[in-house]
Amino acid sequence: MEPNTVVCHQVTKVYRQNSVSVHALTDINLEIPKRDFACLSGPSGSGKSTLLNLIGGLDKPTSGEISVDGQRVDQMAKSELAALRLHKIGFVFQAYNLIPVLTARENVEFVMQLQGLSAGDRRDKAMQILKEVDLTGLENRRPAELSGGQQQRVAVARAIVSEPSLVLADEPTANLDSKTAQALMELLVHMNTDHNVTFIFSTHDKLVMDFSRRLIKLHDGKIVEDKRRE
């Protein structure tokens, strides 16, 4: 049995808008073991992105406990959360979210530069991962000069290049054509199996669900189904 990378215990998130309280998540209990390839699915507003954001420490739960690699995310200070994300968590966003003033290679190197890798090591690893995502030759282009699919592959390369223990991907294939999405998922499966990286997706995309080994369905902020597939 693999140790858990992510543990959520009685996690609740309530957003307050003026005098109205919106329960985005209610009493979520979830364990994601190391090397899992899990998918959060459900309709819009079901709490998928909120759960990913809480696990990644981008937001704080209203109540409950969240641990990543044994560290209590919900109790961490801003700087501790930044360090956790830097060293343990990779993010892939629906809207690519590349840094517009950096080239594709520099975007991929960004996290490694924050981690303190030497310029030579960064460059080698960035070029290697860009080759894996089939972006060789485009490394010196800025995001505005890349297509949506190319930008998403750069974002994926950035998320996985430093081999974090956990990658959180929010609708990673939403803006990609089916062929690009297929290639991207194959790459992520490769990272999962060969580099022991744990993946949690939030998606509506059937393709992503088909690639996943575990399907967690959310509805109105609650887990309504948690099914492991072989």
Added chain:
Amino acid sequence: MPSESASERRLASSGEASPAPLLVTLAWRNLWRHTRRTLVMLFALLLGVWSMIVMAALVRGSMEQHIRKEILNLTAHVQIHSPAYRDDPAVEHRFAAPSSLADALTQTPITAASARVRVPAVVSSEYESAGVMLVGIDPQRERGLSFIDKAVKLGRDLESAGDPGLVLGRKLAERLETGLGRRVVLMSQGVDNQISDRGFRVVGVFDADPQAMETGYVFIGLEIAQQLLGMGNEVSEIAVMTDDRNHLDALVERLRATAPGLDVAPWTDVQPLLVLMEKVNNVVLLVWFAVVFAAMAFGLINTLLMAVFERTREFGLFQALGMPPRFILGQVLAESLILLVLALILGNVVAWASVAGLKGGIDLSMFAEGLQLVGISPVIFPTLATGDVLIANVVVIVLGVLASLYPAWRASRYVPVEALTRT
């Protein structure tokens, strides 16, 4: 047991590198995302720096000219008198210079020294009389000490301490309705408390700035003055010029030790108004610096806040990727610092070029009458003082960075998930 990610293992072996190159790269490229806005801000900062330095050069130049002029107008760098002379410059407050003083006056940093008789007197022509200050000088020793050796525009200078002639100012000559070659009578109280008088032929007429000098002083030979007043070898004052008017303490102490019974006074004691004016000018400059900087700071803060608000999503992304808040703060400060340094470099160069271009002086003679009343020359020669340039640069860089702290702090305080969803 928490697992160790690959990045953590790498960090453990490599040690943390400086984020500065990354932050500077981001700052530099972000600045040029809005080229026009950056150029406008750069121009505004440059203008501010330029105005600080050029204004300081003008004020400093004007003040420097004024002090130099006053020092040449018989003040010199150091004056030696009988103790009561400065309160009552009468003939009874004369002194005989001790022999040891003569040696001390030949040593560095003294460049010129001369004894003078300087007492109140009345000068009369056949038409008019006027109260003046009678100054007995040794013209040879007076060179480099006062304005008079270069001021005679009609006739000739006094040639020696025994020259029997008299030199007076143009305005005084007009008032007395006298002129070159005419005779006038000088009257003053002698050492015996009797009125001493003597006729002199006007051998020279001088021009002076301010014109009050032309009506207030007449010059005769030192020996002639001593004879007229019965002073023997005694004098009213010894004027001393040095190579640096700003470092006189040691010299004054040395002269006081050499002539313990005499009043040895630096120009700052003789002309306290000049010192006060210099202090007022310094305050005016600081106020000017503050006003210019305030205008610059508003522009800088506004520009940085706009940049921060526009890039809210990016700052959220930086946090999501693990950039510590202090690095985000550092990145915005780096943008400010780059702008400020560029503005300082360009502002200093343009200011230096402006001052160099004005080395012939700025002619304010249209306003000369008013300016002369407050002792300012109608032609101002800007002077770049290292201290002023340094203060302007330090004010801009230090206060500029401080002013940038607020936008930088705002950027570092975003909640990542809120920033990432901002459109």
